[in-house]
Amino acid sequence: MSATWREGDPMPLPGPRGVAGWWRVIRRGLPAVLVLLLGVALILPLRGIERLVHGRRRPWTGPHVQLVCRLVLACIGIRWRRVGQPMRGPGAVVANHSSWLDILVLNAALPVIFVSKAEVASWPGINILTRVTDTHFVARDPRLAAAQAEEFAARTRAGHRLLFFPEGTSTDGRRVLPFKPTLFQGFLAPDLPAGLAVQPVSADYRAPDGADPRFYAWWGDMDLGPHLLSVLAAPRQGGVVVTLHPPLATAGQTRKSLAVKSEELVRAGVMGAMLDSGLPAGTPSHISPVQPTDTPKDA
Template sequence: MNRPSRADAGRGDATWRDEIPPPVVRPHGLGDWLRVLRRGTGAVLVLLLGVLLILPLRGIERLFHGRRRPWSGPHVQMVCRLTLACMGIGWQRRGRPMQGPGAVVANHSSWLDILVLNAAMPVFFVSKAEVATWPGINILTRVTDTHFVVRDPRLAQDQAREFAERIGAGHRLLFFPEGTSTDGRRLLPFKPTLFQGFLDPALPDGLAIQPVSAVYQAPAGADTRFYGWWGDMDLGPHLLAVLAARRQGRVTVVLHDPIPVAGESRKTLAALCEDAVRRGIA
């Protein structure tokens, strides 16, 4: 998960951040706190049980499959679906996960993307290294084997080699080409530099990229940006506001047709994937 720094506010493609974020309504009254307790307790218990089960599962899986994740991947997928159900958030998937070697790119709107996109298909997020220190989220990222990257040109070759090894092991690495999270109402331009990694000759033949659109629908009567989490918004208050909502909204994950990498440049790949994701959220 990637969030903008304060310096982003001055960029030409980030002027939308000057908008005032929707007010984060804190729980008030017994009813709100009972919903927080009921939904939060259920979600935490499911996540804890999922973590406890995946540790021995991964140990056995490693003996038979090495770095491949044919068992623990679907396990994480089911845990995330159950967690969303405990939170009361509606969820559905359209389209089918790709077959064969490849990666996934998606729009980025919220901390909920971790649950929403893992629920759609077994994936491994690619995120900046700082996320590994975020309380709570760092547990999810480590259990789901998130691929952390450091923005340092001196480490580019080593990180490209790690990327190729994971793709070769059958991992579906998921990238956010916008480079930051948004308010969920728009799609920022995809950064072509990210797609350079897909052109590495060390990657398997037949590599493809599957664009994915995560479309959030706010609860009835709420601000359309209700689930969006960006800029300087604090995680705790936003999490409580989501759990306390009297009525929850829903999210639809649209899996688009995979785009073969062969014959494309980083710019054409970025354009093709951006167009697919944009059509999905439109």
């Protein structure tokens, strides 16, 4: 069984308070849902035409997904900023994992296709996001490993950038867990394109003024519905900084060396963004490796 990170007391979820709180939920949530539904309605025929013209490549639907995610973030009121440039050439992306908002935030920053466990496809609300973003689902079944590896290779050869969460679970956003080296073995398969690289990405969420620094994080046993309502009902919204680090060439690497180098860059990006925001870095435990326990909550 995979791991879910837990540490300390769970974060209180204030939720909507009074008429004003529920009005903010409606004012932000309704436009966001409409944008998502319109995005799904448009991307299905667009992808059909794109497939006829470009095969598995995504020169049209990639930017479409980016636009949809940026509009949803604008509807919610969450500000975002990108530092660095997306990689060129074939490759994959690895990032730290803090929230269901990662789907919107990371897609807004660069065209990617998320890799997630198959169960996520049935989660209410999240399943709409996965449809818009063409999420790549994997089943934790050794009998399917070879077929799933071939699908990963086929997508990579088609120019898709698959995004993995090597921590294997989400956290409170104030730390980065150890990256699992086994995930990086797929980046070293011989049938992948020559010149393949892995781009580490750090996502650092800035809570609204006066709110718990973990406000946007979703981890452990937290329910999606109450967390979503708390985000929508916030009197003020915060933001997120997405740092795109220089890509790491896979040639000459081992899965362990790729995991270590990627983890170092992602952790440094999270710590640097915290310091730039004026938040206290605190003790090293805020960003140091912490071993997870139990079952995963990856979006």
